[in-house]
Amino acid sequence: xxxxxxxxxxxxxxxxxxxxxxxxxxxxxxxxxxxxxxxxxxxxxxxxxxxxxxxxxxxxxxxxxxxxxxxxxxxxxxxxxxxxxxxxxxxx
Numbered sequence: 001x002x003x004x005x006x007x008x009x010x011x012x013x014x015x016x017x018x019x020x021x022x023x024x025x026x027x028x029x030x031x032x033x034x035x036x037x038x039x040x041x042x043x044x045x046x047x048x049x050x051x052x053x054x055x056x057x058x059x060x061x062x063x064x065x066x067x068x069x070x071x072x073x074x075x076x077x078x079x080x081x082x083x084x085x086x087x088x089x090x091x092x
Contacts, residue, residue: 041058
C-alpha cells in the first residue's frame with residue numbers, strides 16, 4: 001500500500017469513528033475499534049472512485065442492516081463528502 005493510501009486509510013478510520021459515529025461511542029476509548037470492520041469496504045469505495053451517494057448508501061446500509069438504526073442519509077452524504085475531500089488531499 002502506498003503512503004498516500006495508508007494516510008487515507010487512517011483518515012477514513014478517524015472520520016468513521018469521530019464524525020460518522022451512528023451509535024455515539026466516540027467518547028468511549030474502549031470502543032475505538034467499533035467501526036473498523038466497515039473500514040475496508042469504505043476505503044475500497046473511496047479508491048475505486050465511488051460517488052458520494054454510493055458511499056452514503058453503504059453507510060446507511062450499515063446503519064439499517066447491522067446496527068438496527070434508521071439510516072441518516074443527510075449525515076451519510078456529509079460524511080461521504082468529507083471522505084472524498086480527504087481522498088483529494090492525500091492523492092493530490
